[in-house]
Amino acid sequence: MKIYWIRAQAPRRVLALAKHLGIEAELVEKDVVTGELKAPDYVALNPNMKVPTLVDGDLVLWESSAIMAHLCIKAGSDMWPAQNPAEQVEVLRWLSWNDCHWSPAVGPFYFEHIVKATFGIGAPDRESLRKKAPDLLKCAEVLDGHLENRTYVACGRLTIADFQLASMANYWRESEMPLEPFPHIARWIDELKRIPAWADPWPTEAAAQSGRAQHA
Ligand SMILES: N[C@@H](CCC(=O)N[C@@H](CS)C(=O)NCC(=O)O)C(=O)O
Numbered sequence: 001m002k003i004y005w006i007r008a009q010a011p012r013r014v015l016a017l018a019k020h021l022g023i024e025a026e027l028v029e030k031d032v033v034t035g036e037l038k039a040p041d042y043v044a045l046n047p048n049m050k051v052p053t054l055v056d057g058d059l060v061l062w063e064s065s066a067i068m069a070h071l072c073i074k075a076g077s078d079m080w081p082a083q084n085p086a087e088q089v090e091v092l093r094w095l096s097w098n099d100c101h102w103s104p105a106v107g108p109f110y111f112e113h114i115v116k117a118t119f120g121i122g123a124p125d126r127e128s129l130r131k132k133a134p135d136l137l138k139c140a141e142v143l144d145g146h147l148e149n150r151t152y153v154a155c156g157r158l159t160i161a162d163f164q165l166a167s168m169a170n171y172w173r174e175s176e177m178p179l180e181p182f183p184h185i186a187r188w189i190d191e192l193k194r195i196p197a198w199a200d201p202w203p204t205e206a207a208a209q210s211g212r213a214q215h216a
Pocket residue numbers: 008009010011032037049050051052062063064065
């Protein structure tokens with residue numbers, strides 16, 4: 001199995017899950033700056049020219065939530081509730097909410113502060129973020145209310161929904177997301193950071209260079 005990745009939030013959640021589940025895979029780092037995601041051999045795998053992409057035998061899969069479900073099925077993990085249709089619907093609800101609402105709300109903050117710093121593409125444009133705050137506050141109220149009496153987002157346990165929703169919010173303090181009024185979100189994020197694979201999902205330098213699945 002191969003997983004293509006860069007140092008960014010969507011591949012981060014897939015790498016964290018693979019590490020958490022102890023899945024053996026060849027972790028292939030791509031260089032976005034030199035255009036490796038636009039190279040014909042990569043575009044043939046993922047026409048979106050994005051990461052993550054998983055190749056498992058004949059299966060080529062993109063979209064991190066689908067990849068995470070696949071990894072759970074392979075590992076027999078109920079972080080994707082393959083055996084329970086009602087729980088699947090519950091996880092799917094939060095994956096959909098993430099992609100349609102939460103991710104667009106937290107994304108601009110993550111981009112301005114984390115992506116720009118990671119790839120050296122300029123200083124954060126804080127002025128542009130002021131206009132984004134109302135959308136974030138609206139979504140944060142929904143999530144914070146949901147988490148008030150829950151440790152995790154769905155099914156009363158850790159699922160791929162947590163990894164999906166937390167991958168940008170994980171950096172809420174560094175990204176200056178205005179989430180101080182939402183203590184249940186902060187507590188949930190801090191709780192996830194206690195999971196070793198979530199806290200440090202990145203392959204070791206040597207493993208990344210050799211393309212072997214080794215984690216720090
Ligand atoms: N919805 C996709 C998002 C994929 C995505 O946007 N990946 C970003 C990294 S977080 C990427 O490949 N960016 C490189 C580029 O756009 O050139 C998923 O969850 O897999």
